[in-house]
Amino acid sequence: MSDRAKAAAPRVAAFLAVALIRAGAMPAQAADALSEAPPGAASCSGCHPAHPGVDTPLTPLAGFYGSDIVMAMQVFRDGRRPATVMDRIARGFSDEEIEAIQAWYMAQRVIIDAPPRAK
Amino acid sequence: MTASPTRRQVLAAAAGAAASALPCPLLAEGAAPRVVVIGGGFAGATMARFLKRADRRLDVTLVEPNPVYAACPFSNEVIAGLRDMDAQLFSYGRIAAEGVAVVHQAATAVDGRARSVTLGDGAKLACDRLVVAPGVDLRFDALPGYDEAAAKRMPHAWKAGEQTLLLRRQLEAMDDGGTVVVALPALPYRCPPSSYERASLIAHFLKTRKPRSKLIVLDAKDTFSMQRLFQDAWKEFYPNLEWAPVSSGGNPTGVDAAAMTVSSDFDTYKAAVANIIPPQRAGRIADLAGVADRTGWCPVDPVTFESRLMPGIHVLGDAAIAGAVPKSAFAANAVAKVCASAVVRLLRGEPPAAPKFVNTCYSLAAPDYGFSIAGVYQPVNGQWLEVEGAGGVSPADAPPWFRSLEAKLAHGWFNTVTAEVFG
Numbered sequence: 050m051s052d053r054a055k056a057a058a059p060r061v062a063a064f065l066a067v068a069l070i071r072a073g074a075m076p077a078q079a080a081d082a083l084s085e086a087p088p089g090a091a092s093c094s095g096c097h098p099a100h101p102g103v104d105t106p107l108t109p110l111a112g113f114y115g116s117d118i119v120m121a122m123q124v125f126r127d128g129r130r131p132a133t134v135m136d137r138i139a140r141g142f143s144d145e146e147i148e149a150i151q152a153w154y155m156a157q158r159v160i161i162d163a164p165p166r167a168k
Numbered sequence: 169m170t171a172s173p174t175r176r177q178v179l180a181a182a183a184g185a186a187a188s189a190l191p192c193p194l195l196a197e198g199a200a201p202r203v204v205v206i207g208g209g210f211a212g213a214t215m216a217r218f219l220k221r222a223d224r225r226l227d228v229t230l231v232e233p234n235p236v237y238a239a240c241p242f243s244n245e246v247i248a249g250l251r252d253m254d255a256q257l258f259s260y261g262r263i264a265a266e267g268v269a270v271v272h273q274a275a276t277a278v279d280g281r282a283r284s285v286t287l288g289d290g291a292k293l294a295c296d297r298l299v300v301a302p303g304v305d306l307r308f309d310a311l312p313g314y315d316e317a318a319a320k321r322m323p324h325a326w327k328a329g330e331q332t333l334l335l336r337r338q339l340e341a342m343d344d345g346g347t348v349v350v351a352l353p354a355l356p357y358r359c360p361p362s363s364y365e366r367a368s369l370i371a372h373f374l375k376t377r378k379p380r381s382k383l384i385v386l387d388a389k390d391t392f393s394m395q396r397l398f399q400d401a402w403k404e405f406y407p408n409l410e411w412a413p414v415s416s417g418g419n420p421t422g423v424d425a426a427a428m429t430v431s432s433d434f435d436t437y438k439a440a441v442a443n444i445i446p447p448q449r450a451g452r453i454a455d456l457a458g459v460a461d462r463t464g465w466c467p468v469d470p471v472t473f474e475s476r477l478m479p480g481i482h483v484l485g486d487a488a489i490a491g492a493v494p495k496s497a498f499a500a501n502a503v504a505k506v507c508a509s510a511v512v513r514l515l516r517g518e519p520p521a522a523p524k525f526v527n528t529c530y531s532l533a534a535p536d537y538g539f540s541i542a543g544v545y546q547p548v549n550g551q552w553l554e555v556e557g558a559g560g561v562s563p564a565d566a567p568p569w570f571r572s573l574e575a576k577l578a579h580g581w582f583n584t585v586t587a588e589v590f591g
Contacts, residue, residue: 082222083218083221083222083505083508083509083512084222084223084509084512084513084516084518084521085521086505086509086521087521088521088522088523088524088546089524089525089526089544091502091505091506091509091525092502092505092524092525092526093526094584094588095498095501095502095526095528095581095584095585095588096528096577096580096581096584096585097584098583098584098587098588099588100587103580103583103584103587103591104579104580104583105577105579105580105581105583105584106573106576106577106580107577107580107584133540133562133570133573133574133577134528134540134542134562134574134577137542137558137559137560138526138528138542138544138558138559139558140544140555140557140558140559141526141543141544141555141557141558141559142544142558146524
């Protein structure tokens with residue numbers, strides 16, 4: 050079994066756990082997260098749904114881990130990863146801004162640090 | 169250097185709030201500040217929902233006369249018989265369930281200085297901050313012959329709902345071999361790219377259902393957004409579509425609804441179906457609130473979207489004129505989240521955060537053929553500008569799978585944003 054496949058099951062479980070947190074009462078520290086949002090961060094959910102279950106080809110925010118956002122934005126920006134529109138969007142953000150966006154989503158636990166290790 | 173003026177504006181905005189608002193900071197004192205949002209479209213509904221989510225202590229009221237919202241994005245697919253109207257309809261039930269007071273009344277008067285809104289039933293709502301998101305009104309005084317009565321024969325279909333279905337029924341009922349005329353206004357107006365999507369999907373309808381018919385687009389412009397992408401698609405798919413820009417005499421100059429004719433600078437066309445998109449302005453409530461200027465649109469502060477004419481009132485969505493900010497549902501949603509953050513901070517007596525947002529607008533030239541224009545926006549020297557080097561349109565030479573993927577992403581965007589706002 051590939052590493053990718055091994056990682057898949059816990060990843061789905063973690064994904065659902067995050068989704069459940071988000072679907073229930075918002076944790077206290079997330080209550081006023083919007084007013085602390087770094088520049089551009091609130092725009093992501095226009096296309097990437099916060100919750101799974103929306104009919105779209107795109108990854109929900111709760112489907113990203115740790116450094117996914119920084120890495121993806123950097124490779125889109127540099128043209129190292131093919132894109133439809135994210136290359137055009139990523140070029141509008143500095144490293145500092147991208148890191149702040151990722152940190153904000155992690156602070157709310159929308160995005161968790163890393164996939165749980167496969168046993 | 170752009171940071172200094174922005175910071176000055178931020179401080180000025182905060183100082184303005186301190187001077188004009190009631191006890192400040194309201195939230196810190198444990199009071200329940202009241203915010204009234206007028207207009208339940210993409211901008212207003214997003215604003216109401218995200219304000220309440222940002223701080224549950226806020227007393228948020230959404231004033232919207234219609235119990236059901238009919239969304240404009242993808243209504244061109246409804247017109248072309250590719251989609252059911254039901255897919256465009258959304259209720260406010262989930263927003264109300266999150267604690268927003270949703271009042272299905274029209275706002276009939278706004279006292280900007282007293283921050284008071286009068287409703288159709290005579291009730292008055294007082295608030296600490298007011299948000300108006302009235303969308304656009306169609307100007308029935310701008311194109312000779314085109315008034316509200318004419319719109320019943322020559323639909324604009326530029327507000328989704330009965331007009332959308334009227335245009336669809338007319339297209340379905342027309343004899344094959346007729347001429348459809350679409351008339352487009354000069355800028356600014358609601359979501360200009362979607363008027364070319366409109367033309368494309370009507371051309372698709374004619375090609376597949378009434379193949380001997382043709383479409384003439386009379387345009388008060390010579391250039392438009394994603395022009396090359398649209399024109400390449402028209403060349404490939406729609407020999408039945410003729411675009412007449414201003415320079416070719418296409419500027420629409422008037423209609424005769426009884427005779428079903430549409431005139432341009434050079435000619436008069438007999439139409440089997442006429443889709444007239446007239447000039448527009450901010451919705452009427454903007455006038456009542458005193459936030460629209462002589463152009464008919466609403467100038468706003470680039471950080472907080474607070475009216476430049478009436479402190480304490482924020483203007484969102486298509487009604488606002490804010491530099492390069494597009495009049496799109498995507499931008500309405502993105503800006504409303506930025507503004508919700510600013511309003512919460514102002515109510516706390518804090519300066520608003522530096523704003524920035526993304527806009528992505530998809531257009532369909534055919535059911536499985538989409539492309540996009542994107543931009544990243546931030547205020548520079550008091551104006552919303554696009555971040556240089558970012559944004560732009562889909563590649564001109566993309567293969568069919570790329571267009572197909574962008575068409576799927578377009579539908580995905582609609583499902584995502586409507587879930588965020590109404591779901």
